[in-house]
Amino acid sequence: ASITACTIPSLSEPWPHLHSETPSDTCSGPAEIYTMLPTPKKGYGLFATRRIARGTTVILEAPLVVIQPPPLTLGQGYEISKMLDSLRAEFAKLSPPNQKRYLALHAHVFPSEEGKERLMPILRSNAFNTGTGLGLFPIVARINHSCRPNAAYFWSERLGRRVVYAGRDIEEGEEISISYIPLLKTTKEREQRLAQYGFTCECEACEASRGGDSRSDDARAEMQVMLDQLESEVLVPPGEGLMAEKKEEGLIKNSLRLVDMVEEEVLVDYYAQVYKLAATTHGRSRRWEEGAGWALRSLEIREMADEHSAEAMEMRQMAPRFILESKKYMGEGLC
Template sequence: MAGARTLNNVTCPTPSEVYIIKPSLNKGLGVFAARTLQPGTPIIREGPLVTILPPPVADGADYPREAIMSSLRNAFSSLSESDQSLYLSLYAHVFPTEQLQTDEDYLMPIFRSNSFNTGDSFGLFPKVSRINHSCRPNAAYFWNQRLGKRIVYAAREIKEGEEILVSYIPLLMTKAERAMRLNQYGFKCDCDACAASMGDTVVSDSRRAEIRRLMESLESDLSAEVGSGVVAKRKAQRLVNECLKLVSLVEAEQLVDYYAQAYRLASSSHARAELWEQGAYWALKSLEFREMADEFSPEAYEMRKAAASFTLSSKANLKPDSQ
């Protein structure tokens, strides 16, 4: 979503000097780290320039274009002149069937190319829109309903001068499937995962398919009622092994968007097997990423509570030293 119809070859530092916006090779504009950023470092906190509440539609149906256009026209007309210029400077992927001649004609393609889900509506975020895509991102983002802002933060260490990258799409798909999804933005991804050799691509596709399978099955299995007896213990150990495999695969693929979920599942599986100390360890790992996003979120609260509970259970099960 980064880029623009007109590019200025200038470096644009932010007041906090966390990042700069400048041209990125073959990608229009991009966002780069102005200094080395540690995991969890906030990069952008931005409220929407424009918000559109889509009209209700039947499942599987497209939103009526004219209704969206009407909302866009009203929202755009209420902006200041400088904000209108900012809106129109954003990248727009234009479909071959679209004939655009005036600035108003670009309102829909720009919004379509740069909007994000904001709960029950869609919002356009000019700064966040400058961040380019990667299928192995180094940053993550989320909509914070409490603050009314989209938050971007470093999900791993990002070196000074390194481009900050997020994912525009769900990543548990093959390279070919991801390419099809990215067609809506009008570019072909050339990240490390997509530019890999045929052999490495096969390995990556296989990992992502297995991650998706494991996450779906483990979410179901770990939400089921806990049984008792030998069979239940064997199942608990199997779930532990599968969760550890999941963590290994997610980390091997460097899918930072899925770390918190994988660690949460690992925590739940170890707790089910009454491996309390390990359960607390994985809960704290998940909490680390939940707090990067929002320390006050329900997900962070859940992991904080789980870590404390599992730690107490671990202490309660310690046997006193023999005299």
């Protein structure tokens, strides 16, 4: 059945977070490209009401609440009591309808928190970073997790908004998913990270691994090693001579392999980063044209998130610089 186009209803109306209950006001808003629907196992989720092409901005949302976490205590994380004080203060500043919106969100409650105030469990279950702070975005908060998500997100400091965009084409009726955690981890490691949200992911990557197929896990572990290595190697200026040239060839080969692996796993969150690495490794070997191609691919992704972001600007400078170099280089060859 096709999905009725509707928006998340007037968000001043809190939706009960009862997984079996359908919100009363499901389709009162203007036509939107997503709608919120109950799912059998994940609570509510957002679903595409029409085909969403790769690169489309799905949500652009300002935070309802932002708190600045206290400094991290090494090995202990944040001091919760300090966060709770600032959270209470920010919550008190909200209008009553916005307080209702906050309280209507899902909370994964730890046993020690049963029957207690829900402010912190709600924040912990739904917050995303906002540069230096932690923010609660009531619409983005309805997107469920997948270890192979179809959407990616980005905090735009310039816009003061979280941007969710389609990392690949999303079909009508398909659930929109993002990742809550770093994805270059094995299923076991991801399970540990997701435990704080109180669920076990059943996406196809997790299920394949639980079924004994270790290809995705092996690839993700390898990608993390390659990514770390490449990121540190490109910080060192290239050397001179045959040995150095060979080393640079190795970097190019590895960056291209990393691109292939990331694309094969469809890890949309990593595309811009690995395309930039491929641009950088080619640039180091003066393979300007190919480098410019990779820079443009990275730019395309960065522009999906925010065309004016620092990351987009960086690629917008790198691509023409490489093209200019390639022209100079060709000119030199002709003389």
